[in-house]
Amino acid sequence: MYKALGIRWFLLLTVLPLAAGLIYALLYSLGLAGILGNGFTLAYWQSVFAEGVVWRSLGYSAYIATASMSLACLLALGLVIKLRTAFQKGILSYVIYFPLAIPAMVAAFISFQLLGKAGLFSRLTYALGLTESLQSFPDLVNDFWGIGIIFSHSLMAFPFLLLLFLGTYEGERLGELKQIAKTLGAGEGYISRKIVAPILLKQNFAAILLYFIFVLGSYEIPLLLGREAPQMISVLTIRKLQRYDLLDKPEAYIIALIYCVLVLTAMVISLRRSKILQKN
Amino acid sequence: MQKGFTYLLAALILLPFSLLLLLSLAEGWSFPSILPDAWTAEHWSRLFQLDGDLGQSLLLSIGISLFVATVATISGFLTSRFIAYSPFRERYLIMAYCPFVLSPVVYAACIHFFFIKMGLSGHIGGVLIGQLIIAYPFAVIICHGHWNERIRSMEQLVATLGGSRREAFQKVILPLSKGILLVCFFQCYLISWFEYGLTTLIGVGKVQTMTLKVFQYINEADIYLAALSSWLLFLPPAILLWFNKRFVFREVNVS
Amino acid sequence: MIHCERLNKRFGSEQVLEEVSFSLAERETLSVLGRSGSGKTTLLKILAGLESADEGEILLKGQRINEQSPQERGIVYLYQEALLFPHLNVFENLAFGLRLRRTPSPEVKRAVEEMLARLGLSEQASKMPYQLSGGQKQRVSFGRALIINPKVLLLDEPFGALDVETRSSMQAFLKEVSLEYQITAIFVTHDLKEALLMGDRIGYMRAGKLDIYDSKEAFVQDPRTEAQSEIEFWKRYQS
Numbered sequence: 001m002y003k004a005l006g007i008r009w010f011l012l013l014t015v016l017p018l019a020a021g022l023i024y025a026l027l028y029s030l031g032l033a034g035i036l037g038n039g040f041t042l043a044y045w046q047s048v049f050a051e052g053v054v055w056r057s058l059g060y061s062a063y064i065a066t067a068s069m070s071l072a073c074l075l076a077l078g079l080v081i082k083l084r085t086a087f088q089k090g091i092l093s094y095v096i097y098f099p100l101a102i103p104a105m106v107a108a109f110i111s112f113q114l115l116g117k118a119g120l121f122s123r124l125t126y127a128l129g130l131t132e133s134l135q136s137f138p139d140l141v142n143d144f145w146g147i148g149i150i151f152s153h154s155l156m157a158f159p160f161l162l163l164l165f166l167g168t169y170e171g172e173r174l175g176e177l178k179q180i181a182k183t184l185g186a187g188e189g190y191i192s193r194k195i196v197a198p199i200l201l202k203q204n205f206a207a208i209l210l211y212f213i214f215v216l217g218s219y220e221i222p223l224l225l226g227r228e229a230p231q232m233i234s235v236l237t238i239r240k241l242q243r244y245d246l247l248d249k250p251e252a253y254i255i256a257l258i259y260c261v262l263v264l265t266a267m268v269i270s271l272r273r274s275k276i277l278q279k280n
Numbered sequence: 281m282q283k284g285f286t287y288l289l290a291a292l293i294l295l296p297f298s299l300l301l302l303l304s305l306a307e308g309w310s311f312p313s314i315l316p317d318a319w320t321a322e323h324w325s326r327l328f329q330l331d332g333d334l335g336q337s338l339l340l341s342i343g344i345s346l347f348v349a350t351v352a353t354i355s356g357f358l359t360s361r362f363i364a365y366s367p368f369r370e371r372y373l374i375m376a377y378c379p380f381v382l383s384p385v386v387y388a389a390c391i392h393f394f395f396i397k398m399g400l401s402g403h404i405g406g407v408l409i410g411q412l413i414i415a416y417p418f419a420v421i422i423c424h425g426h427w428n429e430r431i432r433s434m435e436q437l438v439a440t441l442g443g444s445r446r447e448a449f450q451k452v453i454l455p456l457s458k459g460i461l462l463v464c465f466f467q468c469y470l471i472s473w474f475e476y477g478l479t480t481l482i483g484v485g486k487v488q489t490m491t492l493k494v495f496q497y498i499n500e501a502d503i504y505l506a507a508l509s510s511w512l513l514f515l516p517p518a519i520l521l522w523f524n525k526r527f528v529f530r531e532v533n534v535s
Numbered sequence: 536m537i538h539c540e541r542l543n544k545r546f547g548s549e550q551v552l553e554e555v556s557f558s559l560a561e562r563e564t565l566s567v568l569g570r571s572g573s574g575k576t577t578l579l580k581i582l583a584g585l586e587s588a589d590e591g592e593i594l595l596k597g598q599r600i601n602e603q604s605p606q607e608r609g610i611v612y613l614y615q616e617a618l619l620f621p622h623l624n625v626f627e628n629l630a631f632g633l634r635l636r637r638t639p640s641p642e643v644k645r646a647v648e649e650m651l652a653r654l655g656l657s658e659q660a661s662k663m664p665y666q667l668s669g670g671q672k673q674r675v676s677f678g679r680a681l682i683i684n685p686k687v688l689l690l691d692e693p694f695g696a697l698d699v700e701t702r703s704s705m706q707a708f709l710k711e712v713s714l715e716y717q718i719t720a721i722f723v724t725h726d727l728k729e730a731l732l733m734g735d736r737i738g739y740m741r742a743g744k745l746d747i748y749d750s751k752e753a754f755v756q757d758p759r760t761e762a763q764s765e766i767e768f769w770k771r772y773q774s
Contacts, residue, residue: 002362006362007359007372009359010359010363010375010376010420013355013412013413013417014375014376014378014379014413014416014417014420015375017379017387018375020394021390021391021394024391024394025390086286091286091287091290092286095293095294096293098518098521100521101517101518102296103476103513104474105476105491105510105513106300106510106514109510110510112498113299114296114299118311127314210381214381217382218383219383219384219385219476219477220477220491220495224495224498233383233386234383234385234386237385237389238385238389238477238481241389252389253389256386256389259386260382260390263382264378264381264382267374267377267378267381271377276373277370277373277374
């Protein structure tokens with residue numbers, strides 16, 4: 001009895017909204033729902049595919065997520081390899097947790113205050129005589145390459161990855177593996193590149209991929225630090241949804257659908273391949 | 281050498297927080313100066329004005345997050361048990377991961393229509409349900425690993441010793457689950473506390489939680505109040521993690 | 536005391552128990568030997584009421600108990616792992632069953648102290664489970680069951696996780712207390728020697744079928760039990 005009730009609650013809160021939302025988006029995109037619902041049409045899908053905005057946006061989102069995760073992984077790996085003990089006791093073992101308590105909105109605001117033209121870095125370069133005015137400081141936010149966005153995401157992701165790697169280091173007994181490698185004649189650099197880094201990355205592949213997906217769909221950070229075009233996928237969807245031109249609405253739902261299908265497929269594949277679903 | 285680098289790194293990590301604190305206490309900060317022109321406690325005092333919107337937003341945010349975290353944790357804990365022992369466990373878990381990986385704001389865009397139909401759009405009730413739809417599956421993901429063979433054997437042992445299911449739950453399972461319940465509650469609290477996209481969309485900007493406040497101040501170019509409200513967002517989780525690190529850090533691959 | 540008649544159990548297409556029948560007299564211990572996966576654990580769980588049989592009848596003191604819940608049967612099932620409640624100390628672990636029965640506190644105190652003395656654990660009363668050794672944990676686990684006077688004790692490889700020395704001292708200990716408390720028990724193991732040592736009678740389980748031997752000699756004579764090859768092995772090193 002309780003079991004049926006529990007499963008129903010789960011389906012009600014998890015499956016029902018998702019299914020309803022995706023079906024509604026599909027109907028809307030086919031002209032079967034909403035204010036413009038005048039009957040079945042493929043016109044919206046055709047115009048989305050013809051325009052190419054979606055693909056540029058997806059490509060841009062993938063670029064941002066790849067760049068952010070690569071930077072964060074490199075930073076976290078480097079620190080775990082070089083400074084592991086410093087993160088296990090002393091000041092860093094506390095301080096490293098603080099960035100995890102920052103919401104994306106605040107991270108974006110911080111990046112703005114650090115990297116913007118009137119930000120702290122600009123003031124420092126001015127004081128050091130490297131720049132002569134506000135204007136001569138380079139565009140690091142709202143810029144073409146998304147430097148501000150990548151900066152924010154890397155800063156949010158690297159402490160998380162670092163703690164993840166520290167856990168794996170203990171769990172996989174990397175210290176002992178390193179000693180074995182040493183007795184076999186391997187040098188420090190070789191061990192880091194061929195043993196420590198591959199094990200840490202491989203064991204945490206699913207977590208890194210999930211974080212990649214988070215960055216791909218992130219909203220607040222590109223909203224504050226991005227440009228008009230190209231836009232990341234979440235920002236583009238919401239912008240299209242809130243435009244006054246009603247023709248944009250079906251396109252917003254098409255973009256949302258494409259994004260959902262891509263992300264959910266990637267998730268299912270990676271979950272099935274990882275250990276997460278296995279019974280303990 | 282390594283010691284010096286350690287402190288440098290710690291200082292770098294703390295830099296953003298100090299910057300926000302300075303901003304929230306600044307009365308003006310014109311371009312080339314490295315430090316604010318003058319100091320003031322005025323921004324902070326706005327927090328304590330009874331009719332002030334900042335204090336109200338703070339209370340609203342705390343209320344919403346406490347509600348979402350409580351409901352998500354209790355129901356997630358109880359229902360994850362059925363899921364963990366179900367023959368369709370894997371299927372249910374994949375479903376639970378769906379809302380977890382989707383961008384909340386895009387998800388909200390797809391389901392907003394139904395909130396409008398139910399008259400929940402622009403109301404606090406809509407925001408509560410919307411956030412619950414995100415937080416609850418996450419609670420299931422966190423809790424399901426707790427229901428392992430060991431816990432099951434303990435339940436059975438209590439039964440053969442003569443205890444009812446209710447007694448097994450009260451006297452053994454609940455005491456053994458304190459840790460996971462705390463972690464789950466705190467994680468769900470954070471999801472709600474940090475949430476912006478879904479809240480602004482389903483609340484139509486009318487349910488002014490703290491993240492919306494930060495956005496509003498940034499838009500109005502009031503960086504001092506933006507910094508102050510950023511600090512208020514950061515402070516509660518920071519205090520909790522000072523007492524217990526594991527509350528904040530939780531691997532994504534909870535298993 | 537306990538009598539089973541033609542128990543059958545299937546999990547999907549797998550026949551886990553096939554026509555299992557046996558009787559057990561009061562104060563008797565039956566050893567059941569068998570490889571892992573032969574259905575021993577399933578048999579015990581069905582007797583305890585944690586699983587249900589597809590067919591067959593279980594009688595306890597002549598009464599059919601198939602439909603009774605585990606709570607009503609008074610049959611305690613013990614796992615290989617001691618499974619002490621980690622949030623309770625040794626005293627409270629022992630007292631658990633009595634507290635469930637709402638036994639008055641002074642009586643609980645008296646019974647637990649007596650049990651502690653019998654288990655040789657009086658010094659450890661206020662320790663938490665993680666502070667105990669493997670053998671001590673297993674003793675507490677027995678005590679926790681014995682204290683409520685179960686009608687039947689089901690032991691599922693209780694010494695499987697212990698080292699050789701602790702194992703033999705625990706075998707002697709269990710032998711002693713089962714005489715003293717006049718226990719009726721089924722003792723499941725995959726260790727030939729342990730089965731002979733602990734049981735008054737011996738059964739052998741293969742692929743869901745249970746054979747009960749009339750005597751220990753008959754058991755040793757049966758080539759399928761591999762007792763003979765064991766004897767041959769040791770003979771090679773004699774004189």
